[in-house]
Amino acid sequence: xxxxxxxxxLTVLVMLSTLLIGCAQAAATEAPAEVPATEAVATEAPAxxxxxxxxxxxxxxxxxFIQQHLDYFVEMSAIxxxxxxxxxxxxxxxxxxxxxxxxxxxxxxxxxxxxxxxxDVEMGKWPMFxxxxxxxxxxxxxxxxxxxxxxxxxxxxxxxxxxxxAAPSHVGATVMYYNTELLxxxxxxxxxxxxxxxxxxxLKTYKEATGNYMFYCETYGAYQFNVLMSELxxxxxxxxxxxxxxxxxxxxxxxxxxxxxxxDLLAFIPTGNADTPEGKAAVANxxxxxxxxxxxxxxxxxxxxxxxxxxxxIAPLPVFDANSYKSVGLGxxxxxxxxxxxxxxxxxxxxxxxxxxxxxxxxxWKLLGFDPVNIQVANDTSITTDPENKFLKYFSSNPxxxxxxxxxxxxxxxxxxxxxIINDYLSATTWNRIFVDKEDPQTVLDETQAELLSQSK
Amino acid sequence: xxxxxxxxxxAPYIFVLPFVLIFLVFFVYxxxxxxxxxxQSVKIGDIQFIGLDNYRxxxxxxxxxxxxxxxxxxxxxxxxxxxxxxxxxxxxxNSKSMRASGLYRAALFMPLxxxxxxxxxxxxxxxNETNASLVNSVIINLFGGxxxxxxxxxxxxxxxxxxxASWRWTGINIIYFLSGLNSIPVELYEACEIDGAxxxxxxxxxxxxxxxxxxxxxxTISIYGGLAMFAESQMLWAGKxxxxxxxxxxxxxxxxxxxxxxxxxxxxxxxxxxxxxxLSTNLVQLKLTGGLKKESK
Numbered sequence: 226x227x228x229x230x231x232x233x234x235l236t237v238l239v240m241l242s243t244l245l246i247g248c249a250q251a252a253a254t255e256a257p258a259e260v261p262a263t264e265a266v267a268t269e270a271p272a273x274x275x276x277x278x279x280x281x282x283x284x285x286x287x288x289x290f291i292q293q294h295l296d297y298f299v300e301m302s303a304i305x306x307x308x309x310x311x312x313x314x315x316x317x318x319x320x321x322x323x324x325x326x327x328x329x330x331x332x333x334x335x336x337x338x339x340x341x342x343x344x345d346v347e348m349g350k351w352p353m354f355x356x357x358x359x360x361x362x363x364x365x366x367x368x369x370x371x372x373x374x375x376x377x378x379x380x381x382x383x384x385x386x387x388x389x390x391a392a393p394s395h396v397g398a399t400v401m402y403y404n405t406e407l408l409x410x411x412x413x414x415x416x417x418x419x420x421x422x423x424x425x426x427x428l429k430t431y432k433e434a435t436g437n438y439m440f441y442c443e444t445y446g447a448y449q450f451n452v453l454m455s456e457l458x459x460x461x462x463x464x465x466x467x468x469x470x471x472x473x474x475x476x477x478x479x480x481x482x483x484x485x486x487x488x489d490l491l492a493f494i495p496t497g498n499a500d501t502p503e504g505k506a507a508v509a510n511x512x513x514x515x516x517x518x519x520x521x522x523x524x525x526x527x528x529x530x531x532x533x534x535x536x537x538x539i540a541p542l543p544v545f546d547a548n549s550y551k552s553v554g555l556g557x558x559x560x561x562x563x564x565x566x567x568x569x570x571x572x573x574x575x576x577x578x579x580x581x582x583x584x585x586x587x588x589x590w591k592l593l594g595f596d597p598v599n600i601q602v603a604n605d606t607s608i609t610t611d612p613e614n615k616f617l618k619y620f621s622s623n624p625x626x627x628x629x630x631x632x633x634x635x636x637x638x639x640x641x642x643x644x645x646i647i648n649d650y651l652s653a654t655t656w657n658r659i660f661v662d663k664e665d666p667q668t669v670l671d672e673t674q675a676e677l678l679s680q681s682k
Numbered sequence: 683x684x685x686x687x688x689x690x691x692x693a694p695y696i697f698v699l700p701f702v703l704i705f706l707v708f709f710v711y712x713x714x715x716x717x718x719x720x721x722q723s724v725k726i727g728d729i730q731f732i733g734l735d736n737y738r739x740x741x742x743x744x745x746x747x748x749x750x751x752x753x754x755x756x757x758x759x760x761x762x763x764x765x766x767x768x769x770x771x772x773x774x775x776n777s778k779s780m781r782a783s784g785l786y787r788a789a790l791f792m793p794l795x796x797x798x799x800x801x802x803x804x805x806x807x808x809x810n811e812t813n814a815s816l817v818n819s820v821i822i823n824l825f826g827g828x829x830x831x832x833x834x835x836x837x838x839x840x841x842x843x844x845x846x847a848s849w850r851w852t853g854i855n856i857i858y859f860l861s862g863l864n865s866i867p868v869e870l871y872e873a874c875e876i877d878g879a880x881x882x883x884x885x886x887x888x889x890x891x892x893x894x895x896x897x898x899x900x901x902t903i904s905i906y907g908g909l910a911m912f913a914e915s916q917m918l919w920a921g922k923x924x925x926x927x928x929x930x931x932x933x934x935x936x937x938x939x940x941x942x943x944x945x946x947x948x949x950x951x952x953x954x955x956x957x958x959x960x961l962s963t964n965l966v967q968l969k970l971t972g973g974l975k976k977e978s979k
Contacts, residue, residue: 324921328941334726335946353944357725445922495811496833501920503810645943653923653930654744661834661925679742 282306282315283568285575288330289345290323291558294394297592298343301579314575323347334360342566343576345558346391348382352645354561355385362564363388367577374599375581376554378637383559385641391559392580395595397519398552398635399452399542400627402526406536407514411435415540421481424543428490431514439514441507442486444497444656447648448555452517453478455553455636456545466641467681470651471667471674479659479666486660497656505529517542519555520596520624527594527619538622541631551631553638596628603628643681650677713957720950736951746952748927749935752840756931757908759844760851764904765897768852772859773889787860791853801850802917809833809842809918833918839928846914851907855900862896863889898973902964909960912937932956 289295295318306313319341321329327350333339334354346354354361365388368375376396383391403415411434413427424440431439443449447461454461459474469475485491492513495503499516507513509530516522526537541551560580562573579585586599587608594616602608609625611617616624655673658664723732740746771790775783793801808816809832818829832838866889874884890897912933919929923938930938932952940949968974 324941331726331941331944335724337727350942353942354726356944358727360726444925496920496922497925503812649923649938649942653925653927657834657925676744680739 280311280313282313283571284315284317285343285568285572286317286319286341287343287345288319288321288326288341290321290326290347291345292320293593294345294558295320297588298579300592301585301588302575304584305575305578312571312574314571327353330354337565340563340565342563342568342572344561344563346561347558348556348640349645349648351383351391351559351640352642355390355640356642359385359388359390360564361390362562362566362569362573363390364392364562364573364577365389367573368392368581371577371581371583371599374583374601376598376600376632376635378635379554379598381637382554382640391561392576393598394558394560394580394589394593395519395521396598396628396632396635397521397554397557398596398628398631399448399455399517399519399555400552400624400631401540401542402516402518402522403538403540404508404511404514404533404536405538405621407431407435407511408439411439411514413439415538418540418543421543421545425485425490428485429488432490437512437514438490438492440485440491441494441499441513441516442482442491442497442656442660443499444493444660445652446498446500447651448519449482449517450475450478450651451553451555451638452542453481455638456542456549456551458550458636460638461647462639462641462643466639466643468643468647468674468677470647470655470677471670475670476667479670483659483666487663493661497652500525509533519557520628521557521594523616523620523624524594527615534619535621537620539620539624539627540622541627549634550636551634553636555638596624600632603632643677646680647677650680716950716953719947720954722947722950724946724950725944732947736947739948740951740955745927745930745935745938749930749932752928753909753911753931755840756843756847756911757905759840760847760908761901761904763844763848764851764855765900767848768855768900769859769893769897771852772856772863773885775856776860776863787856790856793850794853796850798850798913799917801846802914805842805846806833806918806920833929834925836926836928839918839924842918843911843914843929846918847908847911851904855904858896858900859893862893866892894971898968898971901967901971902973905963905967906960909956909963932959 287295287298289298295316299316299318302314302316326344327346330340330344330346331353333341340360368389379393379396380389383389383393401415401418405415408415408427408431411431413430415427418424418427428439431437451461454474457474457477459472460469463469482491492507494507494512495501498504499508499513500518500522505525508516509532518525520539523539526533544551560576562569562576566572580589581599583599583601583605586597586602587605589595590597590602590608591611591614597603603625608614609617609623650673655669658669659666720736721731721733723730723735771786774780775786780786810818811829811831811833813819813822813829817832821827822829830838832842870888870892871884874888879887910933911931915924915929915931915934916937918924924930933956936949936952936956939945939952965974
């Protein structure tokens with residue numbers, strides 16, 4: 226063989242292999258990979274060591290994508306160890322960013338190795354863990370002590386086939402946040418807004434008075450749609466988890482927003498969502514004067530919009546009529562326990578205590594501003610009117626009063642295996658076709674339903 | 683009897699061994715398991731063979747044609763920009779009459795050193811949809827136009843993606859062309875000049891033919907790079923779906939199905955289709971450009 230032809234064969238081989246490398250990179254991300262422990266930011270928890278007098282503490286590895294959650298677990302483990310000297314725990318906190326945590330947890334479960342004892346799972350990612358054989362421990366046997374005090378619709382969100390697979394962090398009751406400074410300048414008293422008709426009147430008044438928009442059209446995400454559907458008592462999925470998006474309630478919800486869009490009463494904010502950096506900038510700049518989000522959005526105000534302190538009021542959502550549901554718990558994080566963990570029982574006991582007990586729920590509110598799942602906390606005035614609490618200081622109305630006024634009629638939207646696909650399709654396609662391209666709502670909803678049915682399993 | 687080891691003969695095998703091992707373990711095995719998974723429904727604790735169902739689902743999936751369309755348009759546009767312009771710049775930088783060429787080389791190469799995450803975020807904010815974003819404020823103040831909703835509309839979004847790619851990759855392509863240019867013997871140019879060839883003729887009949895191997899190489903990696911684009915669009919839309927999926931690429935679809943929604947079987951099927959598309963495109967291109975021909979001598 227000539228040297229020249231050998232060289233050219235070699236060149237082609239090298240070229241092909243670079244191609245294959247590229248393709249394999251794509252493929253490799255799909256293949257179950259062992260979780261690299263080296264990437265984990267593992268910090269030991271010194272606080273737990275002091276209590277290890279009676280028994281040797283059991284190490285529990287905890288994964289979270291929120292550092293404050295990990296700090297909270299570590300802090301609470303000291304209190305746990307004092308109260309339970311016979312079964313002390315030592316929390317090994319491991320931080321991953323949001324995407325890596327869920328990717329790694331999914332890969333670890335698939336591979337059946339490297340799964341942590343305890344892991345936070347965000348509701349947006351919840352559906353992928355409900356596929357196939359669920360690897361989380363059923364927490365029902367562990368909550369009996371507190372069961373009567375817990376807000377059940379929230380537990381339903383993280384339940385499947387009667388099994389409770391996570392301890393939720395909060396109720397996540399959806400409310401309306403009003404910028405009172407802007408509304409007052411436009412002559413609007415937010416406390417008079419009770420129904421969507423009142424809300425529409427306010428939209429018009431605000432537009433006439435200021436030339437700006439009071440509210441926005443959510444083109445990415447489905448909080449507004451979920452709110453309206455829930456008030457009408459309709460779910461986005463049926464009992465089997467299949468999409469139900471072209472019923473009369475869906476049409477009514479979409480048409481309400483669409484009417485405001487056609488009358489030019491709603492802003493289109495960058496990214497079409499008020500929980501992105503661009504969207505939060507629109508809220509902070511006063512481009513809009515109201516947002517509808519769960520109570521966990523309070524933290525966005527206190528941490529990222531300090532200039533608005535004292536100017537934001539929390540109020541119940543407007544309703545269609547007296548029969549409407551008043552709120553719905555949306556989003557959030559559930560803390561799960563691996564059912565194959567050697568210390569599953571202890572981990573479950575700890576998780577339930579740290580998140581759902583009166584002490585745990587109170588701690589979550591004080592440190593993280595989460596509306597408590599355990600209603601004992603909401604009845605404790607030393608907590609609900611604490612003048613030092615940063616959330617109570619920031620907002621001009623008391624979130625606990627709002628919560629109390631809606632808690633008798635809360636709706637539940639289930640998150641099941643197809644919820645991720647549904648949210649994604651609504652965000653990418655449906656809202657843009659209806660609100661931006663002005664296509665006929667019923668036609669688009671019918672096509673959305675058909676497309677999502679074919680993608681669902 | 684003595685066993686003689688001819689080190690001259692063994693050495694090459696030892697040198698290529700690390701590559702071969704890595705290739706077998708990380709690539710051949712991965713591709714093999716991808717092929718198997720593309721015929722499976724992969725759920726936690728529940729893996730089943732489902733025949734061609736993943737491919738059938740893909741045919742009915744409305745995202746798939748969109749991803750293919752976006753990826754192809756993106757690839758063609760990057761090819762149209764990232765071969766001729768770097769070539770022109772490289773010739774200019776190589777010219778003796780060019781002043782401060784070192785400075786330009788550094789400046790053009792700099793973007794490549796910037797991580798795609800940082801670049802994507804920066805572009806996302808530059809092309810934000812408010813009047814105040816960098817690009818919109820320039821358009822409004824200089825040309826008096828309306829603000830452009832860059833990341834919400836198909837063609838503006840494509841312009842942003844291609845601009846990002848051009849900004850990042852022009853420098854490295856210039857480097858390839860410069861090294862190609864430096865390997866052309868000066869005597870050839872002198873001979874041309876003596877024969878009376880003008881600048882354009884020298885470029886057309888000497889520089890381009892002599893750069894053919896470089897052009898073929900760049901074409902190959904650019905086609906692959908275009909078809910495998912992912913990180914740029916992932917960053918521009920912050921890992922979320924873009925409106926009407928205007929930023930969805932084939933690899934983006936793999937990520938969305940496999941990682942975000944946990945449908946590894948379906949994602950594997952898409953990955954295999956991408957493999958076939960990339961391989962066949964590159965093979966056709968190499969055949970047409972003569973990259974597969976034996977060197978004649």
